[in-house]
Amino acid sequence: MNSDREIILEAKNLRKEFGGLVAVEDVSVQIQARTLHSIIGPNGAGKTTLFNLLSGVLKPTRGFVYFKGQDITHLPPHRIAHLGIGRSFQITNIFPNLTVLENIRLASQALGGDNFRLLKASSDFQKYVDKALQVIEWVGLKGREADLARNLAHGEKRKLELGIMLAADPQVLLLDEPTAGMSSEQVPALLEIIHSIMNLGDKTIILVEHRMDMVMSISDRITVMHLGGLLAEGTPQEIASNQTVQTAYLGDLYGDLTESMEGKNG
Amino acid sequence: MAELQTQNVKKQKPGLFKQNQLAIIVLVLLILFPFIMSLITGQPANEGKPKFWEGQFINFFIMAVYAMSYDLLMGYTGILSFGHAAFFGAGAYTMALWLTHFAPLISSQYKITLPGGMDITTTLLFIVALLLVLIVSILMGLFFSGASVRVKGVYFAMITLAIGEAFHILSKATDFVKWTGADEGLHGVPVPLWINPTQHRLRFYFMALFFMVVMYLFLKRVTESPTGRVFVAIRENENRVRMIGFNPATYRSLAFVTSAIAAGLSGAMFSLWNMSATPSMTSAVTTINALIMTILGGVGTLIGPILGAGLMQIFSQFFYQWFGARWPLVFGLIFIALVVFLPYGIVGTYRLRKQGMKAGWTRFTKQFSAKK
Ligand SMILES: Nc1ncnc2c1ncn2[C@@H]1O[C@H](COP(=O)(O)OP(=O)(O)OP(=O)(O)O)[C@@H](O)[C@H]1O
Ligand SMILES: [Mg+2]
Numbered sequence: 251m252n253s254d255r256e257i258i259l260e261a262k263n264l265r266k267e268f269g270g271l272v273a274v275e276d277v278s279v280q281i282q283a284r285t286l287h288s289i290i291g292p293n294g295a296g297k298t299t300l301f302n303l304l305s306g307v308l309k310p311t312r313g314f315v316y317f318k319g320q321d322i323t324h325l326p327p328h329r330i331a332h333l334g335i336g337r338s339f340q341i342t343n344i345f346p347n348l349t350v351l352e353n354i355r356l357a358s359q360a361l362g363g364d365n366f367r368l369l370k371a372s373s374d375f376q377k378y379v380d381k382a383l384q385v386i387e388w389v390g391l392k393g394r395e396a397d398l399a400r401n402l403a404h405g406e407k408r409k410l411e412l413g414i415m416l417a418a419d420p421q422v423l424l425l426d427e428p429t430a431g432m433s434s435e436q437v438p439a440l441l442e443i444i445h446s447i448m449n450l451g452d453k454t455i456i457l458v459e460h461r462m463d464m465v466m467s468i469s470d471r472i473t474v475m476h477l478g479g480l481l482a483e484g485t486p487q488e489i490a491s492n493q494t495v496q497t498a499y500l501g502d503l504y505g506d507l508t509e510s511m512e513g514k515n516g
Numbered sequence: 517m518a519e520l521q522t523q524n525v526k527k528q529k530p531g532l533f534k535q536n537q538l539a540i541i542v543l544v545l546l547i548l549f550p551f552i553m554s555l556i557t558g559q560p561a562n563e564g565k566p567k568f569w570e571g572q573f574i575n576f577f578i579m580a581v582y583a584m585s586y587d588l589l590m591g592y593t594g595i596l597s598f599g600h601a602a603f604f605g606a607g608a609y610t611m612a613l614w615l616t617h618f619a620p621l622i623s624s625q626y627k628i629t630l631p632g633g634m635d636i637t638t639t640l641l642f643i644v645a646l647l648l649v650l651i652v653s654i655l656m657g658l659f660f661s662g663a664s665v666r667v668k669g670v671y672f673a674m675i676t677l678a679i680g681e682a683f684h685i686l687s688k689a690t691d692f693v694k695w696t697g698a699d700e701g702l703h704g705v706p707v708p709l710w711i712n713p714t715q716h717r718l719r720f721y722f723m724a725l726f727f728m729v730v731m732y733l734f735l736k737r738v739t740e741s742p743t744g745r746v747f748v749a750i751r752e753n754e755n756r757v758r759m760i761g762f763n764p765a766t767y768r769s770l771a772f773v774t775s776a777i778a779a780g781l782s783g784a785m786f787s788l789w790n791m792s793a794t795p796s797m798t799s800a801v802t803t804i805n806a807l808i809m810t811i812l813g814g815v816g817t818l819i820g821p822i823l824g825a826g827l828m829q830i831f832s833q834f835f836y837q838w839f840g841a842r843w844p845l846v847f848g849l850i851f852i853a854l855v856v857f858l859p860y861g862i863v864g865t866y867r868l869r870k871q872g873m874k875a876g877w878t879r880f881t882k883q884f885s886a887k888k
Contacts, residue, residue, distance in 0.1 A: 305759070307759070326758075326763070327758045327759055328758050328759075328761050328762055328763045331759060331760060331761035332761050337759055343753065343755065343756045343759070344753065344756065345749055345752040345753050345756065346752065346753070347752055348748065348749070348752060352745070355745075356745060356746070356749050356757075356760065357760040357761075359742055359745070359746075360760045360761035360762055361761050364742050365742055365743060365746065365762065366742075366743055366770075367741055367742050367743065368737075368738050368741050368743045368744070368770070368774070369737055369738070369741060370741055370742070371737065371740045371741060372740060372741055372742045372744070372745050373740070375742060378742075414756070414760060415760075417760075418760060418761060
């Protein structure tokens with residue numbers, strides 16, 4: 251593990267203000283390549299805002315974002331996507347009136363270099379369709395290809411949300427609460443997708459999640475945010491036993507944390 | 517809009533004919549139309565009643581292309597522009613100005629002949645005219661998209677309206693009266709003899725029909741291309757389009773340019789057909805016409821706007837005869853009724869209800885077969 255401590259994504263002193271509100275305050279995080287790094291914190295801690303800064307949706311008031319050492323702070327989102335940073339959204343963000351297949355096919359076409367073939371039918375580019383079908387099977391939407399995205403059930407929409415991101419084959423995946431709104435029965439299927447992504451061996455995942463048992467079991471590292479700032483960072487064990495996190499915040503908010511860790515160890 | 521993506525996962529490609537059966541039948545009928553009229557009326561295809569009817573259809577063909585160009589913007593890309601007449605007018609004025617002022621000057625000084633001795637000067641000058649229309653249209657499209665790239669929603673509509681109005685004022689400006697005829701416009705444009713719409717009505721009919729078919733195929737191809745799919749995605753969710761790696765501004769510009777080319781060419785055809793270019797072609801009414809034709813027929817369908825243009829042709833021609841100056845009122849009421857009962861336009865509503873209609877028809881026919 252120590253031999254490849256390559257930092258793939260780095261936030262440096264990021265600050266984001268909305269009017270008078272400081273949503274992200276002096277956040278510095280280093281994400282190690284090929285690890286699953288979770289970011290947790292209560293509602294309004296600034297997790298989604300941090301994702302927006304990392305993916306170029308918002309520009310920071312101050313600070314920098316580096317991808318493989320390159321300053322990407324001021325790149326527009328579509329350029330950041332081209333570098334290999336994918337993003338899925340807390341609030342489902344799909345193409346409601348297009349089919350499941352077309353939703354994912356578009357994403358696989360995006361980085362393919364055939365976007366300006368105005369006089370060729372898109373069905374002539376079979377490779378994007380093939381890629382899309384493969385992703386559809388991966389996220390478990392097989393059989394739903396021809397359905398309009400808006401007709402999917404909530405859980406399926408969450409899978410589509412992931413599929414759109416996966417179709418572009420990104421190196422770094424920013425997952426913003428992939429289980430948002432899902433019932434607990436639907437979570438294992440999603441966990442399996444996340445595991446299969448990590449099993450590819452070359453992917454880095456940054457995960458924002460509220461389900462603590464899930465975070466504790468799959469993360470390599472955890473960063474805790476609180477009121478826009480950093481509270482702690484470490485391995486799941488370190489976070490679980492961190493006194494500041496415990497007393498200041500985890501104790502009452504995530505009461506089941508110590509239990510779930512004990513259950514895992516015991 | 518629910519432009520149901522009918523393409524299936526499994527690639528099924530029925531024969532070219534079966535797939536477009538209805539379109540091909542209609543096309544054959546349109547080709548035969550002048551001769552059928554001539555048979556019915558007993559008059560030659562280039563005179564009298566057939567000539568009048570061909571005129572009606574020529575106008576329809578040209579306006580259909582104009583309506584389709586608007587559909588590419590509004591129906592496919594989700595761009596609601598209120599300056600579309602500027603594209604149409606730019607094409608019309610480019611053609612008319614060139615044929616009135618520049619082409620005669622050049623042909624009076626130079627003669628270009630083929631080795632055989634055939635004079636092709638006017639033909640070449642006409643081709644130059646088409647190229648100029650193309651260039652002007654592209655510039656207009658870029659100008660519109662560039663000026664409106666940073667604004668959204670109502671502000672976008674306002675800006676396009678303002679630019680459109682600016683071009684309208686320009687076309688009426690007395691400063692250029694020597695060139696444009698200002699309020700009067702340009703009349704009696706010296707259209708090349710071989711396509712003179714009065715003398716060669718039948719020929720012009722086929723030219724306009726060919727124009728519409730080619731532009732339909734072109735626009736259809738564009739909407740089905742990888743680029744066109746991004747247009748539709750922008751209409752659906754511009755934010756996600758950006759997040760998966762497309763720059764929406766680029767695609768909006770492309771949509772504008774493609775639309776401006778189609779609209780500009782239809783304007784040029786319109787000026788040939790009327791042998792004139794007038795400020796009414798750049799006016800807000802011309803923009804509204806595009807909107808009405810597209811909504812009537814069904815946005816995001818291409819075929820819809822063609823139907824819409826046909827209906828518009830019928831309304832404007834006959835309602836005036838039947839209702840006199842009050843015809844817009846009657847038309848307005850019909851328009852409201854259509855939008856209420858066919859919220860997705862004729863083609864859009866048909867496509868949405870197709871399954872239900874088919875089921876109904878089978879039930880209907882089964883009754884009869886059961887009785888036997
Ligand atoms: N575009 C915006 N304009 C103004 N305020 C915003 C904006 N986006 C976020 N905020 C505010 O910034 C703070 C952080 O919000 P953010 O969405 O990043 O939190 P979060 O950690 O993702 O919360 P949750 O767990 O509920 O998703 C909140 O107080 C929120 O109201
Ligand atoms: Mg959030």
